[in-house]
Amino acid sequence: MPDADRAAAVAPIVVGIGTYNNAGTIAAIARAVRDGLCRDFSVRDSRIVLADGGSTDGTPDLVREALGDAAGRLVQVGYPLHPVDLFDAPYHGLPGRGRALAAILGAARELGAQVCTVLDANAEGLAPGWLAALIRPVLDDAFDFVAPYYARAPHEGALTRSIVYPVFRALYGVRIRQPMAGDFSCSGRLVEHFLGQEGWQDGARAVGVDIWTTTAAVCGGFRLCEVALGARRHETRGDAPDLSMTIVQVVGALFAGAERRAEFWQRVRGSSAVPVFGQPTEAGDGSPIEIGRLIEAFRLGHRELRDVWAAVLPPATGVALNRLAQADRPSFAMDDDLWARIIYDFAIGHRLRVLPADHLLRALTPLYLGWLAAFLEQAGTAGAAAVEERIERLSLAFERQKPYLISRWRWPERFNA
């Protein structure tokens, strides 16, 4: 697009949705987007970018229909979907999400967007005020990156709470609760920055593109904030991966990012909060989890995977895990510093390619279930404030153990080489 046209074609607000066969949820989302834009902004200044990977269930038509009068504001772009994308179901449900995001960001640049908000097509219950909440901090307060802060019940989002958040916070020094959320807003400046980086749309990294965007925003020195959005439910699809696969994808993306950004995070000390817009709320209790089964899964993993663990975990950790495997339920507790060191040792094992990444990360699953059991056992019926406090203590342990990670990262022990 020539520069003159670009200046003329200003659409300050771009809302992007990546889709692939999302007929089940997309109409509600499209209506919520239309209503949100109508309510809080001028629809004339907005475009809705639909990046569709070639849906066969009529997703784009449903969007057009749902938008009604606003369908004229729809910009549909395609993104290439490779057969391999469909083979490995990603945890976020959108195959080829990296390329979908690239298509949305590219369109946002072409449209001269001041703010580009990306929404997850799998999520349900997009409340009317959310869109404005995600957009306003960029337009009104010159933030570059707006991350959502969803309320979650104590046992929900445990993978984020127990690994992603504390590791991200300890490494990059920024307290973003959900650094791999599928919804976020970014400024035009940040859109340019994202598009200027290479190698994130394709390959293994594409699965973890959500954490990639947050990391790129932090490492690029951009202004970040969070918005509290209440509870949001994600549709569980029939092809959603199991827990092990989710760990492979989520933790794998986190670790791969750490490898690429070592130069940055090894200079970061401590952490600081980012501004939060809105009031974080409590989510309901959600469905209960059978703690006994988690402990059993940990014990089974301990029996079967001890030798794999020994390839990355030092002997002292091995001894502590042996002790835990023998503990009965009332005394089943995992020390925060021990958990932090376990995650860090897996990160180092991942970096040194001690085992194929998939095998290594799958072996983390029972350890994670053990941690979750201990966490739920302790959290019990505690309220959200107590859970918050618990996560804060855990995060401080990850920060405290960061020198452990750095020293071994730089000078691996290779005790089982």
Place this chain on the structure above:
Amino acid sequence: MTIAGSARDAHWYKDAIIYELHVKAFFDGNNDGIGDFAGLLQKLDYLQELGVTCLWLLPFFPSPLRDDGYDIADYRNVHPGYGTLEDFRTFLKAAHDRGMQVVIELVVNHTSDQHAWFQRARKAPPGSPEREFYVWSDSDQRYRDARTIFVDAERSNWTWDPDAHAYYWHRFFSHQPDLNYDNPAVLAEIEKVMDFWLDMGVDGFRLDAVPYLVEREGTNCENLPETHEVIRRIRAHIDGRYGGRMLLAEANQPPSDVRAYFGDGDECHMAFHFPLMPRIFMALHLEDRSPITDIMARTPDLPDSCQWALFLRNHDELTLEMMTDEERDYMYLAYSADPQARLNVGIRRRLAPLMGNSRRRIELLTSLLFSFPGTPIIYYGDEIGMGDNVYLGDRNGVRTPMQWTGDRNAGFSRAHPARLYSPVVMDPVNGYQAVNVEAQEGDPASLLHWMKNMISLRKLFRVLGRGSIEFLQPANGKVLPYLRRDGDDIILCVANLSRFTQPAELDLSALNGYVPVEMLGYTEFPPIGTLPYFLTLGPYAFYWFELQRARR
């Protein structure tokens, strides 16, 4: 089709870790006893795992191999022993795919006497453009002020050619006639040769023997203004057509003369710091930092886009040309008790034997290589402490097959041992059965793992490649402390050149309040105050500290 250079950052060479290797010596892919591109391709994973970011290949062009390929007979092809042009392209792409840059050797001063240009010149009538590709004379008395470089092999820089009925000029071996850069057609041809490789995607050239391009009566024929003009034109030619490519000058000259090869940032991007290298060895043996601090004090600043290339050992002898007679005598006594190790004006040995196989000394010198301002170059095999063989003649003793395993032919080739281009090193200390990649990969305490860690650590700190250097002068001369700075990044390096434990009192009062964090183990040391900062260093120990501001 022109393929773009592989680097995104135009100054990529400033953060590079260069690995120098000879295709012939690295790995034999077709089992004919000679290393080749197919073999090198198989070993790229090893190099990537090692962590090096740039490969510098010694000459691989068709050649009669009377000077190990520095006698080029055809600039646009690959020596059949090493493979084909297609093999080269495959290798280049694979290296780029792994994020590695590739720098090749270009001998621009001379060709082989077998090159078509020379064969044509000697038969062409005097004064004709073909004849004028080289430097001819009816007498061997011109340019008498130019020294002879290969004193052990050549008596004069002129050799009589019976076909041409004239003498031709050569600064090196008599089978390597010098090109005549007073003839514009020569530069035009050389530029075409460069385009040939740059179009393929090659990331840079090492320009061999660059001070000798032009001759003038009454001078020593080195570093002449006319030579610099040729280099400027080469650079302008490349900059006009390509991005992200690099020229590395081989100019074995005093620092002030080498400085000229950077020009105003309009000649070479990089040049070797030849005078520093032997003085590092000298300081180590003297257990005294002054040879290093003296030469660094005489090292001029460079234009922003330029960078020193640093090395401990390379494919040549440890050259002592840039030393005084007395310094040279010291070096011979210190490092070549066996006269067989001496060659020309230097010592033909690898790093490990020069260090008496002392792991601590190897590590200390490598720490200096990695923490001095410039881009470090590792010579193949030195990452495992490979040995040499001073009885192989010329510099062949440091160009023996890479030692991959303890198997036959050091795992370099499956050919009959008699077919190898060179015998493998077999001595009981540094030979392939004691020193090889396979064994060291399985040994967590090996030099190879140590090197991997150091390379990876150095890559985390751009300040080590790009920052300024400032030497501290504690009373104990056996200790070498220096500060490296780049913006907010400050690193304190302290090296003990002695074989015994040493104390050091450092005046760091200007850095009052900073906390030194030892970089290898991320260990916090006591904060710096106004009193002298006291350190104790074990034998040949070195410390790197990142200086962090105290936490509030």
